[in-house]
Amino acid sequence: MTTTIEPAEDEASVSSLISVRDLTVSYDVARTGKKLVAIEGVDLDVREGEFVTVLGPSGCGKTTFMNVIAGLVKPTSGQVLVAGEPVTGPGPDRAVVFQDYALLPWRTVFDNVKFGLEMQKALKGSGWRDRVQEAIELVGLSGFEHSYPRELSGGMQQRVGLARAIVAEPRILLMDEPLGAVDALTREVMRAEIEKLIAATGKTVLFITHSIEEAILLGDRIVVFKSHPGAIKEVIETGLARPRSERSIQSDPRFLELRDHLWDALQGEATAAAVSK
């Protein structure tokens, strides 16, 4: 697909850290010989330091969207620019936090976090030890350096995943439903910690979730996805002051308004998805 890039758009792609241009990803389904369109015609610009939450029903292609930005999936058409450069594969400027943690079970917490530095080839000097230790302290896991993932709770394992992602100091953090597999109480605590951590480090975040509350609580902007094919339905500025405490925000009229709006938007989507299956 060819697009004429207008000057205004060009400018936008320079000033934004991530810019997604008319992105389409489709897979060949070997069994049926048909093409499955995962996402179609997605455009999005993310400014440096922005916290963007991506909200949508399961199967809407939001994970595929994130994988393209991570460089794990090649776009079928369109492109993704990070800091003005087209993405051709994974790079040290982007790190991913996975839903199922994706920790290496044969490595200790320390060595798992160290894995985040592999690409940097920064393991030659001695400075990397301090960086790993710092990241472990930042996520509150001091004292567990020599534990194995299987000895930790889900919440703690995801802290390791978070430390591994931030240790190499990427500009962009891509989080794929990081709290999806964590129990409700831990999720609340970790949500607040992630917000604090991001505020302190000033990273640009793309946070995928299917929880409406999570999307509002964390996001500067919410990108709502629709399914079949996956595409952006709407983009909403939350306009809520930070820091946002979970309790005080529950009664904020803006929060309630957003929640009702998103509920309506997603309910239609969820029903459509259920019917088409």
Next chain:
Amino acid sequence: MTVTSATGTNRIVRPRRVVRSGEGKWAWLLVGVVAAVLLIWEAAVSWLQLVPAAFLPPPTEIIAAFVRLLGEPEFWQAFVYSMQNLLIGLALAIVVGVVVGLAVGWSPVLRFTVAPFLWLLYSTPKVALAPLFILILGLGNESKIALVFLLAVFPIILNTMEGAVAVSPSLVSAGRVFGVNGVYLGWKVIFPATLPYSLSGIQRGAALGFTGEVLGEFLGGTGGLGHLLEFAAYQFMMAEAIALVIVMVIIANLTLWLISTLRRRLAPWYDDRKIVGAS
């Protein structure tokens, strides 16, 4: 025992102690049963003379033959001969099996083209090829090593292959995101993730390989425990023959125990019960 948290995610909590003490009780029962069987055997042959001792020697005679065997240099020579062939054949099977298994498991092209043949070969009774091996490779060590290799390599390949297929895609993604690629990805992620499967295949391969070694010596050999056993049987020395079988049982079980200990050491994160594969 599983503990269900608020969101319904299960965490496995292993009731280790309970299992251990239960196993202890069963072990005593087993000792009791074995003692009872030996006692009845001894009584039937030596005291009641229900069976001629020439066909079925009593346990006391077998134990005497066993002790005698351990004192003979000829036995230790045979032992070293058999173990040497077993170890060489097994080492070759491990190297080839793990490399081929990883490659076939990891590459979809190889998996669709090569894997069906591997399964076919795996299910072929390779023991039938033993006479052919001896014809081609002769009566010496080579035919035995080849038999050990042939019998041991398939479970190792197939288990490693299944393990490589089962590696969590998100582990691979994590590897790629943090800059590990190609052969390096195989070494840092795929190989360790597959290791418990490989070891399980190696365990089965070792047991089968030992069968191959003994069989080779049986069919045409100049040394080894199988040769010794064949000789004892033809000389109608039943006590010696049974004592040799006991030696083989001990060797086979020690090997299995050694490898499962190794597996617990090298892959403590892996739950034994989850391993299913070629047996």
